[in-house]
Amino acid sequence: MPEGHVTHRLAIGLTERFAGAPVRSTSPQGRFAAEAAEVDGHPLEAAEAYGKNLFVHVGGRSVHVHLGLAGRFTFADDDARPVLGQVRWRLENDRHYADLRGPQACRLVDGAAIAAITDALGPDPLREDAEPRAGWERVRASATPIGLLLMDQRVAAGVGNIFRAEVLFRHRIDPMMQGRLLRLSEWDAIWVDLVGLMHDAVGKGRIDTVRPDHDPVAMGRAPRVDRHGGEVYVYRRTDQPCLVCGTRVRTRDLGGRNLFWCPTCQRPSRRKVPASRPARTRMVRT
Protein backbone atom coordinates (compact mmCIF):
# COMPACT_ATOMS: atom_id res chain seq x y z
CA MET A 1 0.00 0.00 0.00
CA PRO A 2 2.19 2.50 -1.42
CA GLU A 3 2.50 6.21 -1.02
CA GLY A 4 5.96 7.58 -0.32
CA HIS A 5 5.79 7.05 3.42
CA VAL A 6 5.49 3.30 2.83
CA THR A 7 8.57 3.17 0.61
CA HIS A 8 10.66 5.15 3.08
CA ARG A 9 9.44 3.03 5.94
CA LEU A 10 10.41 -0.08 3.99
CA ALA A 11 13.87 1.31 3.29
CA ILE A 12 14.39 1.82 7.01
CA GLY A 13 12.97 -1.60 7.88
CA LEU A 14 15.06 -3.44 5.31
CA THR A 15 18.23 -1.63 6.34
CA GLU A 16 17.61 -2.34 10.03
CA ARG A 17 16.97 -6.03 9.49
CA PHE A 18 19.40 -6.94 6.74
CA ALA A 19 22.17 -4.38 6.26
CA GLY A 20 25.77 -5.37 6.90
CA ALA A 21 25.43 -9.11 6.48
CA PRO A 22 24.84 -11.69 3.75
CA VAL A 23 21.21 -12.29 2.79
CA ARG A 24 19.43 -15.18 1.20
CA SER A 25 17.65 -13.96 -1.92
CA THR A 26 15.04 -16.12 -3.65
CA SER A 27 11.96 -15.89 -5.82
CA PRO A 28 9.48 -18.51 -4.59
CA GLN A 29 7.09 -17.48 -7.35
CA GLY A 30 9.83 -17.78 -9.97
CA ARG A 31 9.33 -14.57 -11.89
CA PHE A 32 12.45 -12.98 -10.36
CA ALA A 33 14.38 -16.22 -9.94
CA ALA A 34 17.44 -15.61 -12.13
CA GLU A 35 18.08 -12.12 -10.80
CA ALA A 36 17.37 -13.05 -7.21
CA ALA A 37 20.01 -15.78 -7.54
CA GLU A 38 22.60 -13.28 -8.77
CA VAL A 39 22.65 -11.48 -5.43
CA ASP A 40 21.89 -14.50 -3.25
CA GLY A 41 24.38 -14.86 -0.41
CA HIS A 42 25.85 -11.39 -0.88
CA PRO A 43 25.85 -8.74 1.83
CA LEU A 44 23.07 -6.19 1.76
CA GLU A 45 24.55 -2.71 1.97
CA ALA A 46 21.44 -0.56 2.42
CA ALA A 47 18.00 0.24 1.09
CA GLU A 48 16.88 3.73 0.13
CA ALA A 49 13.76 5.41 -1.19
CA TYR A 50 13.05 8.12 -3.75
CA GLY A 51 9.36 8.92 -3.82
CA LYS A 52 7.55 5.65 -4.44
CA ASN A 53 10.70 3.94 -5.71
CA LEU A 54 12.75 1.64 -3.51
CA PHE A 55 16.35 0.64 -4.20
CA VAL A 56 17.89 -2.29 -2.37
CA HIS A 57 21.66 -2.37 -2.71
CA VAL A 58 22.98 -5.92 -2.46
CA GLY A 59 26.42 -7.24 -3.29
CA GLY A 60 27.35 -4.22 -5.35
CA ARG A 61 24.14 -4.53 -7.35
CA SER A 62 20.79 -2.79 -6.95
CA VAL A 63 17.22 -4.03 -7.08
CA HIS A 64 14.62 -1.46 -8.11
CA VAL A 65 11.23 -2.06 -6.54
CA HIS A 66 8.06 -0.14 -7.32
CA LEU A 67 5.00 -1.42 -5.50
CA GLY A 68 2.46 0.00 -7.91
CA LEU A 69 -1.12 -0.22 -6.76
CA ALA A 70 -1.24 -3.79 -5.52
CA GLY A 71 2.31 -4.41 -4.34
CA ARG A 72 3.27 -5.16 -0.74
CA PHE A 73 6.49 -5.81 1.10
CA THR A 74 5.99 -7.47 4.47
CA PHE A 75 8.34 -8.41 7.28
CA ALA A 76 8.19 -11.29 9.69
CA ASP A 77 10.55 -12.01 12.52
CA ASP A 78 9.37 -15.41 13.66
CA ASP A 79 10.41 -18.95 12.79
CA ALA A 80 7.38 -20.00 10.79
CA ARG A 81 8.20 -19.07 7.23
CA PRO A 82 5.72 -20.69 4.89
CA VAL A 83 5.46 -19.17 1.44
CA LEU A 84 1.88 -17.97 1.12
CA GLY A 85 0.53 -16.83 -2.23
CA GLN A 86 2.63 -15.19 -4.92
CA VAL A 87 5.97 -14.17 -3.41
CA ARG A 88 8.07 -12.49 -6.09
CA TRP A 89 11.11 -11.90 -3.91
CA ARG A 90 12.07 -13.17 -0.48
CA LEU A 91 14.97 -11.78 1.54
CA GLU A 92 16.07 -13.80 4.52
CA ASN A 93 18.68 -13.99 7.25
CA ASP A 94 18.89 -15.88 10.51
CA ARG A 95 16.44 -13.65 12.31
CA HIS A 96 14.12 -12.09 9.73
CA TYR A 97 12.53 -12.44 6.36
CA ALA A 98 10.81 -10.06 3.99
CA ASP A 99 8.32 -11.02 1.27
CA LEU A 100 7.54 -8.91 -1.79
CA ARG A 101 4.22 -9.56 -3.56
CA GLY A 102 2.59 -7.99 -6.60
CA PRO A 103 5.13 -5.28 -7.39
CA GLN A 104 4.80 -3.23 -10.52
CA ALA A 105 8.59 -3.37 -10.86
CA CYS A 106 11.22 -5.66 -9.39
CA ARG A 107 14.43 -5.84 -11.40
CA LEU A 108 18.18 -5.56 -11.17
CA VAL A 109 19.36 -2.14 -12.32
CA ASP A 110 22.68 -0.36 -12.81
CA GLY A 111 23.68 3.12 -11.76
CA ALA A 112 22.55 4.68 -15.03
CA ALA A 113 19.07 3.20 -14.67
CA ILE A 114 18.84 4.47 -11.10
CA ALA A 115 19.85 7.95 -12.24
CA ALA A 116 17.26 7.86 -15.03
CA ILE A 117 14.54 7.02 -12.52
CA THR A 118 15.50 9.59 -9.90
CA ASP A 119 16.22 12.33 -12.45
CA ALA A 120 12.62 12.06 -13.65
CA LEU A 121 11.29 12.68 -10.15
CA GLY A 122 10.43 15.98 -8.52
CA PRO A 123 11.23 16.86 -4.91
CA ASP A 124 10.42 14.20 -2.31
CA PRO A 125 9.09 15.70 0.94
CA LEU A 126 10.72 12.84 2.82
CA ARG A 127 14.22 13.55 1.54
CA GLU A 128 16.60 16.11 2.99
CA ASP A 129 17.91 17.00 -0.47
CA ALA A 130 14.46 18.01 -1.77
CA GLU A 131 14.09 21.33 -3.56
CA PRO A 132 10.41 22.27 -3.37
CA ARG A 133 10.83 25.15 -5.83
CA ALA A 134 11.28 22.60 -8.60
CA GLY A 135 7.72 21.44 -7.90
CA TRP A 136 6.44 25.00 -7.75
CA GLU A 137 7.91 25.75 -11.17
CA ARG A 138 5.70 23.02 -12.65
CA VAL A 139 2.62 24.18 -10.77
CA ARG A 140 2.84 27.94 -11.30
CA ALA A 141 2.50 27.90 -15.10
CA SER A 142 0.04 25.03 -15.49
CA ALA A 143 -3.65 25.16 -16.36
CA THR A 144 -3.98 21.61 -15.03
CA PRO A 145 -6.08 21.21 -11.85
CA ILE A 146 -3.95 21.26 -8.71
CA GLY A 147 -5.58 17.95 -7.75
CA LEU A 148 -3.94 16.35 -10.78
CA LEU A 149 -0.64 18.18 -10.40
CA LEU A 150 -0.18 16.86 -6.88
CA MET A 151 -0.37 13.30 -8.23
CA ASP A 152 2.39 14.10 -10.74
CA GLN A 153 5.62 12.60 -9.39
CA ARG A 154 7.59 15.44 -11.04
CA VAL A 155 5.75 17.92 -8.81
CA ALA A 156 6.09 16.09 -5.50
CA ALA A 157 7.54 12.58 -5.49
CA GLY A 158 5.82 10.17 -3.14
CA VAL A 159 2.49 11.98 -2.91
CA GLY A 160 -0.43 9.70 -3.78
CA ASN A 161 -4.20 9.73 -3.64
CA ILE A 162 -4.52 10.01 0.15
CA PHE A 163 -1.99 12.80 0.73
CA ARG A 164 -3.33 14.62 -2.34
CA ALA A 165 -6.88 14.68 -1.04
CA GLU A 166 -5.96 15.40 2.56
CA VAL A 167 -3.44 18.16 2.03
CA LEU A 168 -5.83 20.02 -0.29
CA PHE A 169 -8.55 19.75 2.33
CA ARG A 170 -6.25 21.00 5.10
CA HIS A 171 -5.47 24.07 3.00
CA ARG A 172 -9.08 24.57 1.88
CA ILE A 173 -8.13 24.40 -1.77
CA ASP A 174 -10.52 23.24 -4.50
CA PRO A 175 -8.85 20.28 -6.26
CA MET A 176 -10.10 21.57 -9.63
CA MET A 177 -8.41 24.94 -9.29
CA GLN A 178 -5.78 25.49 -11.96
CA GLY A 179 -2.19 25.24 -10.80
CA ARG A 180 -1.40 28.72 -12.13
CA LEU A 181 -3.95 30.20 -9.73
CA LEU A 182 -2.13 28.82 -6.69
CA ARG A 183 -0.14 31.36 -4.72
CA LEU A 184 3.48 30.76 -3.82
CA SER A 185 2.58 31.16 -0.16
CA GLU A 186 0.04 28.36 -0.55
CA TRP A 187 2.54 26.07 -2.26
CA ASP A 188 5.04 26.73 0.52
CA ALA A 189 2.42 25.92 3.14
CA ILE A 190 1.36 22.74 1.30
CA TRP A 191 4.98 21.64 1.08
CA VAL A 192 5.68 22.20 4.77
CA ASP A 193 2.49 20.32 5.59
CA LEU A 194 3.46 17.38 3.36
CA VAL A 195 6.85 17.17 5.02
CA GLY A 196 5.19 16.98 8.43
CA LEU A 197 2.35 14.63 7.50
CA MET A 198 4.55 12.25 5.56
CA HIS A 199 7.25 12.07 8.22
CA ASP A 200 4.55 11.38 10.78
CA ALA A 201 3.23 8.59 8.53
CA VAL A 202 6.69 7.04 8.16
CA GLY A 203 6.97 6.89 11.93
CA LYS A 204 3.52 5.47 12.56
CA GLY A 205 2.94 3.34 9.49
CA ARG A 206 -0.41 5.02 8.88
CA ILE A 207 -1.70 8.31 7.55
CA ASP A 208 -3.32 10.58 10.11
CA THR A 209 -4.29 14.05 8.95
CA VAL A 210 -7.05 15.12 11.34
CA ARG A 211 -6.17 17.88 13.77
CA PRO A 212 -7.00 17.20 17.44
CA ASP A 213 -9.77 19.82 17.50
CA HIS A 214 -11.56 18.00 14.67
CA ASP A 215 -11.16 14.52 16.07
CA PRO A 216 -14.47 12.69 15.67
CA VAL A 217 -14.15 10.78 18.94
CA ALA A 218 -13.33 13.92 20.91
CA MET A 219 -16.38 15.52 19.29
CA GLY A 220 -18.64 12.72 20.41
CA ARG A 221 -18.97 10.95 17.06
CA ALA A 222 -18.18 7.37 16.24
CA PRO A 223 -14.52 6.67 15.44
CA ARG A 224 -13.77 6.07 11.82
CA VAL A 225 -12.52 2.70 10.75
CA ASP A 226 -11.03 2.38 7.30
CA ARG A 227 -8.86 -0.26 5.69
CA HIS A 228 -6.02 2.14 5.09
CA GLY A 229 -5.85 2.56 8.84
CA GLY A 230 -5.58 6.30 9.40
CA GLU A 231 -7.77 9.15 10.56
CA VAL A 232 -8.56 11.38 7.59
CA TYR A 233 -10.86 14.25 6.61
CA VAL A 234 -12.10 13.27 3.16
CA TYR A 235 -10.28 10.28 1.67
CA ARG A 236 -12.84 7.55 1.00
CA ARG A 237 -15.43 9.32 3.17
CA THR A 238 -17.92 9.68 0.32
CA ASP A 239 -21.31 10.97 1.49
CA GLN A 240 -20.20 11.12 5.11
CA PRO A 241 -20.36 14.47 6.90
CA CYS A 242 -17.30 16.72 6.70
CA LEU A 243 -15.54 16.69 10.08
CA VAL A 244 -15.33 20.50 9.99
CA CYS A 245 -18.61 21.75 8.50
CA GLY A 246 -20.88 18.71 8.18
CA THR A 247 -21.34 18.96 4.41
CA ARG A 248 -21.55 15.64 2.57
CA VAL A 249 -18.09 14.66 1.28
CA ARG A 250 -18.05 14.41 -2.53
CA THR A 251 -16.22 12.09 -4.88
CA ARG A 252 -15.53 12.06 -8.61
CA ASP A 253 -13.12 10.60 -11.10
CA LEU A 254 -10.10 12.72 -11.92
CA GLY A 255 -7.46 11.32 -14.23
CA GLY A 256 -8.69 7.79 -13.64
CA ARG A 257 -8.42 8.04 -9.85
CA ASN A 258 -11.00 8.73 -7.18
CA LEU A 259 -10.92 12.26 -5.87
CA PHE A 260 -12.50 13.24 -2.54
CA TRP A 261 -13.24 16.73 -1.27
CA CYS A 262 -15.63 18.91 0.73
CA PRO A 263 -17.43 21.36 -1.58
CA THR A 264 -17.96 23.81 1.28
CA CYS A 265 -14.52 23.87 2.88
CA GLN A 266 -12.90 23.71 -0.57
CA ARG A 267 -15.04 26.20 -2.43
CA PRO A 268 -14.14 26.89 -6.06
CA SER A 269 -11.81 29.86 -6.42
CA ARG A 270 -12.92 33.06 -8.16
CA ARG A 271 -9.35 34.00 -8.92
CA LYS A 272 -8.48 35.01 -12.45
CA VAL A 273 -5.27 34.47 -14.34
CA PRO A 274 -3.54 37.86 -14.36
CA ALA A 275 -3.88 39.18 -17.92
CA SER A 276 -0.75 41.31 -17.59
CA ARG A 277 1.52 38.35 -17.09
CA PRO A 278 0.02 35.25 -18.61
CA ALA A 279 1.65 31.99 -17.66
CA ARG A 280 2.76 31.21 -21.20
CA THR A 281 4.81 34.40 -21.47
CA ARG A 282 6.61 33.59 -18.27
CA MET A 283 7.62 30.20 -19.46
CA VAL A 284 9.28 31.59 -22.56
CA ARG A 285 11.29 34.15 -20.65
CA THR A 286 14.50 33.17 -18.99
Place this chain on the structure above:
DNA sequence: AGCTCATGGCGAG
Protein backbone atom coordinates in the same frame (compact mmCIF):
# COMPACT_ATOMS: atom_id res chain seq x y z
C1' DA B 1 -16.33 -19.44 -7.84
C1' DG B 2 -16.35 -15.13 -9.72
C1' DC B 3 -16.40 -10.17 -9.74
C1' DT B 4 -14.75 -5.51 -8.19
C1' DC B 5 -11.75 -2.59 -6.12
C1' DA B 6 -7.24 -0.51 -4.31
C1' DT B 7 -2.52 4.33 -1.31
C1' DG B 8 0.24 3.40 -9.53
C1' DG B 9 1.92 3.89 -13.77
C1' DC B 10 2.66 2.31 -18.45
C1' DG B 11 1.76 2.09 -23.41
C1' DA B 12 -1.45 2.08 -27.36
C1' DG B 13 -4.56 4.78 -30.02
Place this chain on the structure above:
DNA sequence: TCGCCCTGAGCTG
Protein backbone atom coordinates in the same frame (compact mmCIF):
# COMPACT_ATOMS: atom_id res chain seq x y z
C1' DT C 1 -8.56 8.59 -22.55
C1' DC C 2 -8.58 3.85 -22.15
C1' DG C 3 -7.06 -0.71 -21.10
C1' DC C 4 -3.86 -3.39 -18.84
C1' DC C 5 -0.47 -5.20 -15.47
C1' DC C 6 0.40 -6.96 -10.52
C1' DT C 7 -2.01 -9.34 -5.98
C1' DG C 8 -5.24 -10.01 -2.18
C1' DA C 9 -9.42 -8.63 0.22
C1' DG C 10 -14.11 -8.15 0.32
C1' DC C 11 -17.94 -8.47 -1.42
C1' DT C 12 -21.88 -11.28 -4.24
C1' DG C 13 -24.03 -15.53 -5.82
